[in-house]
Amino acid sequence: MSQLKFNKSSTSPDQAWTPVSQDNNLKYRLGTSPRLVGGTTFAKSAVIDQAQVQLLSQAAVTSMDETRKILMQWRRQGQCLADIYLYGIAECAKLIGELWSSDQLDFANCTVAHTHLHRAMHEFSPQFLSEGCAESNGRSLLIMNEPGSQHGLGVFMLSEFFRHAGWRVLLVAPEDIADFKRAFLSDWFDAVVLSISTDRHINTVAKAVSELRKATVNPNLKIYVGGPMAHTASDMLNWAGTSLLFTDAAQTVELVTQAALTASALASRTAAPNRSFLNIKELSQVTRM
DSSP states (O other): OEEOSOOSSOOOOSSOOOOOOTTTOOSSOOOSSOOOOTTOOOOTTOOOOHHHHHHHHHHHHHOHHHHHHHHHHHHHTTOOHHHIIIIIIHHHHHHHHHHHHTTSSOHHHHHHHHHHHHHHHHHHHHHHHHTSOSSOOSOEEEEEEOTTOOOOHHHHHHHHHHHHTTOEEEEEEOSSHHHHHHHHTSSOOSEEEEEOOOSTTHHHHHHHHHHHHHHOSOTTOEEEEESHHHHHOGGGGOOTTEEEOOOOHHHHHHHHHHHHHHHHHHHHHHHHHHHHHHHHHHHHHHHHO
16 A cells, blocks of 8 residues: 655656657647746746746646746736635646647657656645644644546645645555555544546446445544546446535635534533533432442
């Protein structure tokens, strides 16, 4: 079982694919070193625009150094890391996936670009986490993708946002369904987030989740299902006892955290009358002595 914060290769296509040679890959040509040009700069509070995302995609394909240059330029212009992640890196990864789907970017460059983006977040991690909660909120989370998945960029970003909010996070990339089940039952978790990128293991994972819900350490465990398949085939992920996620990393943290707070409040209100009843019984017993 792989438990990780960073994968060397963060994404790969869902099906076998033969790379297009560099000579034939003419639809998506890189210019010289990417740079911020007129019309694409922004004010301190501005959201990163599509032109900036395009520049980052070019940089990510070119080299790690060029990727860093773009990201550091955004930092110097006043962009916070949360916005860089959500509106820069996440949108760039989406654009690269679209370019691959439309045969404008070959397999090798697609993989290299995602790896550079993933590595950049890994390098920024200490700084990003230092800007978040100084103390743990006492809650724990398991984040997993489906067995054998190589789509690590999105789940890593999600794990960073949860850590930033004070959650204790276990990020697991299961090799097979046995790994998947072991991770699920390995500890007490307040919530589990599953990212499903393909339909290859949907039936197997759905069956496993149904069984694991009954065997988990926490009987009130909240299970969320998201990832690319939630947007393209949500009907296949309507599993009993789970909630679908269509949100970005920041919104997901807010949604899951609020659900955890609500559950804690309900549990406290439910437990209070029981405790009062016990106190009355104990008092009665003492009175009779």
